[in-house]
Amino acid sequence: MITEQRSKYLSDSVQSIQPSGIRRFFDLASSMENVISLGVGEPDFVTPWNVIEASYHSLEQGYTAYTANAGLLELRKEISRYMRRRFGVTYSAENEMVVTVGASQAIDIALRAVVNPGEEVIVVEPSFVSYAPTVTLAGGVPVQVQTYSENDFKLQPEHIEEAVTEKTKAILLCSPNNPTGTVLSKTDLQKIAEVVEKHDLLVISDEIYAELTYDEPYTSFPSVGKMKERTILISGFSKAFAMTGWRLGFACGPKDVLQAMLKIHQYTMMCAPTMAQHAALDALVNGQKDVIRMKESYRQRRSLVTHALEEMGLSCHTPGGAFYVFPSIKNTGLSSEEFAEQLLMKEQVAVVPGSVFGESGEGHIRCSYATSIAKLEEAMKRIKRFIENRETA
Amino acid sequence: MDSKERELLQLIEKNGRLENSTIARLMGISEDETEQMIEKLEKEKVILGYSAIINWTKGTDEGAVTAMIDVKVTPKRGVGFDKVAERIYRFPEVKAVYLMSGVYDLSVSIEGKNMAEVGRFVSEKLSTIDSVISTTTHFILKKYKHDGLVFSENEEDKRIVVSP
Numbered sequence A: 001m002i003t004e005q006r007s008k009y010l011s012d013s014v015q016s017i018q019p020s021g022i023r024r025f026f027d028l029a030s031s032m033e034n035v036i037s038l039g040v041g042e043p044d045f046v047t048p049w050n051v052i053e054a055s056y057h058s059l060e061q062g063y064t065a066y067t068a069n070a071g072l073l074e075l076r077k078e079i080s081r082y083m084r085r086r087f088g089v090t091y092s093a094e095n096e097m098v099v100t101v102g103a104s105q106a107i108d109i110a111l112r113a114v115v116n117p118g119e120e121v122i123v124v125e126p127s128f129v130s131y132a133p134t135v136t137l138a139g140g141v142p143v144q145v146q147t148y149s150e151n152d153f154k155l156q157p158e159h160i161e162e163a164v165t166e167k168t169k170a171i172l173l174c175s176p177n178n179p180t181g182t183v184l185s186k187t188d189l190q191k192i193a194e195v196v197e198k199h200d201l202l203v204i205s206d207e208i209y210a211e212l213t214y215d216e217p218y219t220s221f222p223s224v225g226k227m228k229e230r231t232i233l234i235s236g237f238s239k240a241f242a243m244t245g246w247r248l249g250f251a252c253g254p255k256d257v258l259q260a261m262l263k264i265h266q267y268t269m270m271c272a273p274t275m276a277q278h279a280a281l282d283a284l285v286n287g288q289k290d291v292i293r294m295k296e297s298y299r300q301r302r303s304l305v306t307h308a309l310e311e312m313g314l315s316c317h318t319p320g321g322a323f324y325v326f327p328s329i330k331n332t333g334l335s336s337e338e339f340a341e342q343l344l345m346k347e348q349v350a351v352v353p354g355s356v357f358g359e360s361g362e363g364h365i366r367c368s369y370a371t372s373i374a375k376l377e378e379a380m381k382r383i384k385r386f387i388e389n390r391e392t393a
Numbered sequence B: 001m002d003s004k005e006r007e008l009l010q011l012i013e014k015n016g017r018l019e020n021s022t023i024a025r026l027m028g029i030s031e032d033e034t035e036q037m038i039e040k041l042e043k044e045k046v047i048l049g050y051s052a053i054i055n056w057t058k059g060t061d062e063g064a065v066t067a068m069i070d071v072k073v074t075p076k077r078g079v080g081f082d083k084v085a086e087r088i089y090r091f092p093e094v095k096a097v098y099l100m101s102g103v104y105d106l107s108v109s110i111e112g113k114n115m116a117e118v119g120r121f122v123s124e125k126l127s128t129i130d131s132v133i134s135t136t137t138h139f140i141l142k143k144y145k146h147d148g149l150v151f152s153e154n155e156e157d158k159r160i161v162v163s164p
Helices: A002-007 A012-016 A022-030 A049-060 A073-087 A102-114 A131-137 A157-163 A186-198 A255-268 A274-286 A288-311 A336-347 A373-392 B003-014 B020-027 B031-043 B082-089 B115-126
Strands: A097-100 A120-125 A141-146 A168-174 A202-206 A231-236 A249-252 A365-368 B065-073 B094-099 B106-112 B132-139
Touching: A012 A131, A022 A336, A049 A274, A073 A097, A073 A249, A073 A274, A097 A102, A097 A255, A102 A131, A102 A168, A102 A202, A102 A231, A102 A249, A102 A255, A120 A131, A131 A141, A131 A168, A141 A157, A157 A186, A231 A255, A249 A255, A274 A288, A288 A373, A288 B003, A288 B020, A336 A365, A336 A373, A373 B020, B003 B020, B003 B031, B020 B031, B065 B115, B082 B094, B082 B106, B106 B115, B115 B132
Parallel strands: A120 A141, A120 A168, A168 A202, A202 A231
Antiparallel strands: A097 A249, A231 A249, B065 B106, B065 B132, B094 B106
C-alpha cells in the first residue's frame, strides 16, 4: 500500500503525533456560510496603526536585512525594560533573551534545548494544542496532568507530585490558560514552586496572555521565590498587541539555557523577521495605551458572555484572563465534539470542542469572546435556541 | 463623573443604539442601574442627544454638500466671541461652530443641498453679520473618516474561522 511505503520514509516521532483536532473543525466551518465563529484563537482587533506605520517606516528606511540572531539589541533592551516595568522580572538584553518567530518557536527551542531523549515533560491539560506534540518532536515524553472544573481548572500541586518520576525534566505552565482562561494566583504559583524546587525541575512558563488579566494583578512565575533561576519565560506580541500574523515572540531565562536556545535558533531560524521586530519595538514604546483599550473591551465582552452562558444553564467559571470561556456542556448529554458539530450544523456557530485540548477538556467547549458585541449577542441567541430545541425534542 | 459613568459613556459614544440590557451585561451591573445612570447623565446634559453617522453618498442622490468656513470676527466687549458665535450657530444650516486658536477665530461647518446654496448662505447671511471681518470657505470633497468611523467597506473580519 502506498501509505505504508510512504511511511517508511517518515520519522517515528512525526508519525507518533496526530494532526490537531481543531483542523477538522476548521475544514467543516470553512465550508459553511453565515457562520459566527467563536472558534478564533486570536484578537479581533487589527494591529494598532502606529505599530503598522512603524514597520512601514523601517521598510522605507531599507531595514530589510537579517538582524542579530537574538534579535535587534534595541528591541531586546526595550523588552527588558518592559518586563521589569510590567511584571517585575529583570533579564539582561545581552545574554538572557532571544527574539523568536512567535511564542510557538520559543517553546520549541526551549524544549529542544533542555530535553534529552526519553525525558519527561509535564504538560498541564486542558492546554494549547501544540505543547504535547512539541515535546514529542523534541525527543521527550509528554506526561499529561489534568486540571478540573471543580478547581476552576487550576493546577493542583499534589497532581504534579503524582506525575513526577526520576525522568521528569520540566513542566510546561500556561497562565492565563488557553482554553480555560484560568489565571494562577501568586499563592497558587508559590505552591507549585515548592514542588518544582523539591524535585529540581525546570519550568517553561508560557505567559503570552499575561497582559490580558482582568481581576487581579498578574504574577509572573519567575518573580516567585527563587524560580527565576529555573524558569524559561515565554511571551510575545500576538495577543496583547494584536499582532498574531507578525509572528513575533521572545524567551527570557538563565544565561546558560538561553545561550543553548540561541544556538538552535541561529542554525534553524537565523533571526525573527526584521520588519516585525521594528513593529514590536514601537509596540513596546508607544503601545501600552492600545493594550489597555483592547483589554477593557475584552473585559466587557467577558462579562457579556459569561452572563449569557449562565442564563442558558451552561455553567462556567469566570475566567480571569485571556479571551476564552470554557463552559461545561455536560448536562446536554452530548460529548464536546458532538455538541460543537451539531451546533455548527444547526445554528452555524463555531466553537471548539474541549476534547481537542486534552482529556479533561471533554464535556466543555471553548468560546472565544474576541468577536464584536453584535456577533456575540447573535451567537448567544443561537446557542440558547440550540439548547432549548434539544430539550424539547 | 465616576469610572462606571465614564465606561458607559465610552460604550454609547461608540454605539448609541446599544440596548440597556447589553450595556448592563458588558459592565457587569443591573439593568436598573444602567437606566438610572443614563437618566442622570441625560439630566445633567452630559449626554446631549443621540445620532447616527450616515454615509449620505450611498444609495441616495441627495448627497449633501458640507463646507468648513474659517471666520474672522471682532469680539464684542463683555461677551467676547460668544455673542457672535450664537448669532451664527442659531442658523439651522450650521452643523458645528468652534472657537479656534490661530489665524482665524471661528470654525463654522455648514451643510447645504449644493454649492450654490452654501455660497448663498455665506454671502448673504454669514459675511453680512456686523462683527464678521472675513470668511474663507472650504468644501469637503470626500469623507474618509468621521467621528472615529471609517467610511470604507474593507473593514470586515480577516481572521481564519477556527484557530488554536
